[in-house]
Amino acid sequence: QAINSTLAEDSSLSSLKAKYLQIRAQSEKICAPLQAEDYVVQPIVDVSPPKWHLGHTTWFFEKMLLEPFCKNYKVFHAEYDYVFNSYYESIGKRVLRTNRGNLSRPSVSDVYKYRAHIDQQMSQYLTNQKLTSDEINILEIGLQHEQQHQELLLYDIKYILGTNPLFPAYQNKLTLTEATTTRPLGFLKVAAGNYKIGHQREGFSFDNEHGVHQVYLHDYQIADRLITNQEYLEFITDGGYENFRFWYSEAWEWVKNEQKKAPFHWHLIDGTWHHYTMNGLEPINPTEPVSHVSQFEASAFANWKGMRLPTEFEWEVACQTHQPDIPKSANFVEEGYYRPRVASEGNFQFYGDLWEWTNSAYLPYPYYKTAEGALGEYNGKFMINQMVLRGGSFATPLDHIRPTYRNFFHPHLNWHFTGIRLAKHD
Amino acid sequence: QAINSTLAEDSSLSSLKAKYLQIRAQSEKICAPLQAEDYVVQPIVDVSPPKWHLGHTTWFFEKMLLEPFCKNYKVFHAEYDYVFNSYYESIGKRVLRTNRGNLSRPSVSDVYKYRAHIDQQMSQYLTNQKLTSDEINILEIGLQHEQQHQELLLYDIKYILGTNPLFPAYQNKLTLTEATTTRPLGFLKVAAGNYKIGHQREGFSFDNEHGVHQVYLHDYQIADRLITNQEYLEFITDGGYENFRFWYSEAWEWVKNEQKKAPFHWHLIDGTWHHYTMNGLEPINPTEPVSHVSQFEASAFANWKGMRLPTEFEWEVACQTHQPDIPKSANFVEEGYYRPRVASEGNFQFYGDLWEWTNSAYLPYPYYKTAEGALGEYNGKFMINQMVLRGGSFATPLDHIRPTYRNFFHPHLNWHFTGIRLAKHD
Amino acid sequence: QAINSTLAEDSSLSSLKAKYLQIRAQSEKICAPLQAEDYVVQPIVDVSPPKWHLGHTTWFFEKMLLEPFCKNYKVFHAEYDYVFNSYYESIGKRVLRTNRGNLSRPSVSDVYKYRAHIDQQMSQYLTNQKLTSDEINILEIGLQHEQQHQELLLYDIKYILGTNPLFPAYQNKLTLTEATTTRPLGFLKVAAGNYKIGHQREGFSFDNEHGVHQVYLHDYQIADRLITNQEYLEFITDGGYENFRFWYSEAWEWVKNEQKKAPFHWHLIDGTWHHYTMNGLEPINPTEPVSHVSQFEASAFANWKGMRLPTEFEWEVACQTHQPDIPKSANFVEEGYYRPRVASEGNFQFYGDLWEWTNSAYLPYPYYKTAEGALGEYNGKFMINQMVLRGGSFATPLDHIRPTYRNFFHPHLNWHFTGIRLAKHD
Amino acid sequence: QAINSTLAEDSSLSSLKAKYLQIRAQSEKICAPLQAEDYVVQPIVDVSPPKWHLGHTTWFFEKMLLEPFCKNYKVFHAEYDYVFNSYYESIGKRVLRTNRGNLSRPSVSDVYKYRAHIDQQMSQYLTNQKLTSDEINILEIGLQHEQQHQELLLYDIKYILGTNPLFPAYQNKLTLTEATTTRPLGFLKVAAGNYKIGHQREGFSFDNEHGVHQVYLHDYQIADRLITNQEYLEFITDGGYENFRFWYSEAWEWVKNEQKKAPFHWHLIDGTWHHYTMNGLEPINPTEPVSHVSQFEASAFANWKGMRLPTEFEWEVACQTHQPDIPKSANFVEEGYYRPRVASEGNFQFYGDLWEWTNSAYLPYPYYKTAEGALGEYNGKFMINQMVLRGGSFATPLDHIRPTYRNFFHPHLNWHFTGIRLAKHD
């Protein structure tokens, strides 16, 4: 079985339904501050319109559970299969090549009607029917999928608002009173040896964490917190973006072609670096962890420092060794900060705050097997040309993350909530 | 003076204001059937989001009249200059490269607030102040400009809705009861001789109609109505889109690269050609004039027929000779049909229905002079690589058109309301 | 009949053969200074490799005369049809998408073998056979076609050598001793009236000159020589390339995107403008006519001067009126200067020196008919989005040009031998 | 020290010079069958013109040895630095954006003059001067670099000739009499355990092989020969190129966009698959190892087989375990076959024949350090988005390869000499 279900344990129908409804509500809570227009646009191909995320996650439950398992279930709208499927762009006779951001319909209110309908049908289904383990399994995937899209929603909303010339704020929270100093960068040691890698705990996990296997690691040290804006600013000031020596050849092309001078969402205004945050445009906060860096930038920074990024195996073993449990002060989406926080005492920031780029390519573990059927497309087909990130971010739900969780993105991307952790051999 | 004002004649303030308010209201009437999401998208670069049209035409009055001529006028929003100016994409320090369709803000309601504010300021300005002829001139341009954008609004709305997989209707009017037969195609004769070309009547005209001059025309004949869907369908059925002989070399590249098989907004569904109309998807109406053809398609059709398109001079002289006045049955935007109609008795369809492609390149008339200042940019700078269209469409206001009016588009475009009129030498 | 033959008059076989051999030899003479490598490259899509020109013009005679009219003629090489046809890129089963500049074979020596073979076959054919008027007609077209490619050869050779970082010279002739002053710019007057346009003389002409017709012209004046480098340099120095006011909207995009600052083949070296000439890199010669300007640049220059470019009709009538015959001092390819010359006394430079951009779009004349068959593709299918040039250049054979000859290129192009002549209305 | 020199051992000047001259001669031998035109073209950006390879490898010795270490050395040609440097495209004032394939000069004969000059200077230098270990080190790199370009020369020559519609042969050797049957595919076993990875032998090695380290491997099996054309043909026949299930998501885009149906250099002619070989176009030889597959294709084939590609660590350990020494029958460039051979008895094909795609991303080894100075750019900056290949090909010199040698290419590329070896866990 490709996926270890966590729901299987307590599959009383009422608790399944409660979890379903809670996660579904969270997606809508994330979108609550938006105006209708914000739901529609797609400024770059990597960003999807928020209404598409809302529809697509809904379509997943309709297509994967209601259609196959609910007798007499009638499809809500014949064309939604075409609109909300992420895999193919055309069906049948009316082939239309378009991008998601060109579709004004279905409207936002129609998408919410679609959600309400599916939620009502799902509630009924979860109330009346005894689910097989297969159905529970798919339900779990559907919920994990919705949680992943919740993070994407926040990336994409920040992109949409933060590249608008009016720089509208997502929320108008008082800025956190953050520590004005950070602790000096320290290093955690891990001794050489053979270590077990991959998911072995209870609860849900994705197939890409399976294939538990052994890895030999040489002695290494790993930073005890994320790199800060201040530390990254020194790299910029030292000419980091003008010196090809720190960059991969492809990364240097990227810096030149895109005229990169700082992380994404940074703007130099009257000589002062600002960043767009969910509260709007602000001067850089020096003690906050630097975010919106690509793997190219993270690697270049590490080279400049004379260090390197950890491998995903080093990261996992260090996390399991030095902070096996999520600390109380971890900064997940439940906190509602929507930004990384200054590392607090005893928190090594492995969990939450920012996804941490590793120097590992996203590849299958030794005994990896893709799941059967449509769900088999979930992870394996992306195992080329992407780099692994670990640890979750301030936009991740607390119960979604674990030390073995493998996230992955192309190394030039930086619109998501990424950060830097250094490593070295001695 | 580059532009002959029509407003100058009856420049009593109250009538100016009435005309201003009437035209401004018409733009909003056109948008009334839209949902907020429809205002935002930009599916191709030629199409602008409806909210941009609404803001841009408003910005014109603010920038060209209120700012320079109203003492103490305060700009509504500092960034709107950047958002709604059609000419430059960046200002000052926060340079952002983006397309109009990526901007969710200002929201639709903010744009309407902007319109209300400017309308209120303009009303006050038109109530209190004695306008100079310069100001009246600019006001007239502003109103003509808004009318031009009203047509563009309808092109763009049709594009946005008609390329959506749900094919939503713009309106749900009963379909017209149209004649099921058309009169046979006849030809109007014009005798060889020297003719005067260019605007000489009373009333407003654009600078591109000026430079009244003489042109020698050889004997010719021009069709007495537009080509119908049925006639165009014969061209398709006869392999018109598969035979390079009928097409310019560039047009043939366009047919192959874009895989063209029919006019824009046509869809082959279960073996029957349908077209998307403002009432939604319908089977082709054979007697209705064919629309949404590029100049490439119009020329290919004419070649296939063994005829040609008229020059803009032939068109103008034929119109002035055979139908100098707009007939009662002319189909303009005021009728609210939003589609071309079957040619009625005595109506040669020179006015309204569809813009007619000519085989004349858009070039300056002999004594053409561009206006001074920003308004000088209005026409002259587009006089390369475009072809002239004449006569207005069902989306044109009646009082906006005249026999000398020169519209112009690149020859490959066909999302606007275009049609075909044939000509021949004997 | 679409084409008036000049050969028909004296179609004695021996004179036909002599003319054939002379023109064929001229193509090879043009290529004599090249090294094998220069024959192969295609630095931009508009430029063809010299060996392609040599093969393509040869293929024309094989395909249009030897194959259809010579019994038992055997095709020289089955694949050459594919390699040297300019119209389609693929045949049969081995479809290969490639550009001409990617083909190292057939080698230069194989192309010369092909030429020798065809010339031998053609000689035999022109010796033995009584040609029908159809055959004579095609032969004439073939020779005119080869002459046109001779000009293209020189454009393309100059491109290939002039964009090479070593700036090799095509020839090492002593630089001409040119006049160091030019006569002041004067204007020739033409009175208003109806004029006949199109080819009416004896001798060969292309179908695009046919459709002789009448045109009414208003009073105008036209410059009595071409614009010089010195005059153009004043435009540059005055900020001509930095001021959008002088440029079409599309031209301004071109200037910005291509970062244009001067005509093609100009280089600013240590603060001094140089131009690459067929003799290599030289400081600008101020009295020489400016060349390698696009229609965009010619128009912008005219606007800056407060004048305009002539229409092709004004050009033709002025030429027929003020200099109906080619003056002795005209600078054609036979002179071997390979550059424009300073206007000499009594030479208005209508003939030779540089092709002169007009402000006329390339469109059919009123009674224009395309020829039947493959030759019908020669001109008509290009009558969109191009502008007319008149008068020939230093690369044109003397017997190839006449006052009614219509050349045409897209307005942004400037790798060919173009110049500027001004016009005005009073 | 980043690179272990093999020359250091026997650095008598005469042997250094002999090796230098032998390797330099080999490059020219590879190019001997070419015509001048074949040296010039660059059909795709990955391919370089042969004359560029010849000049660039020469420039390396001039720039890295003669200039810094030979007193009074005068640069051969000031512009060659610009033409033959692979790293920057523009110098000084005459900025020219061009591609290598657009440069007809320096001519082939000038490039050979350049080579002769540098070889003469190098001979003198290697005769007269006692070299420091630094100099020996750079010399060794220069020779390895030239050997690498020898392979690239063969890839590129095959591309240039094999995409020409005339399909000229590189050589006209008699086709090998090859075995018409292959041995059945067997598997070699390797037991789980910790293994040492990286270069530990005598002799030269690149910095990317350093950082000797330990890796834990689980039990696995690896194929005892390469996959044949026949085996790959079954994948094609079974719809391998039409079924998305076997492909990475990016690979599937590649298949669809590029309309892939078979390996590169394969052509379906009259229903039979042919491949272009160095002897010209031939029907597929079923027993020959399949070549010209991308990593995308190799992975898809492995998925279809229900197996996988080995990691580079599995490959290295299997090679060291089962065939530590190069067998006599190994097929390297010295054999002059210029194609892979049928696996012979006792030859597992780890060495020569074809580079074997692994499923390992090209990443630094644990203790990897880049070399100082310009040579530091050699490997490290490419360690992103590329996949490792192992074992050398029929185009590799015998003394250039070893079990720890790491080659790397982007996974979509297939114009080089690549093949498939399968692996599985049990």
Ligand SMILES: [Fe+3]
């Ligand atoms: Fe999804």
Ligand SMILES: [Fe+3]
């Ligand atoms: Fe406008």
Ligand SMILES: [Fe+3]
């Ligand atoms: Fe030609």
Ligand SMILES: [Fe+3]
């Ligand atoms: Fe190199």
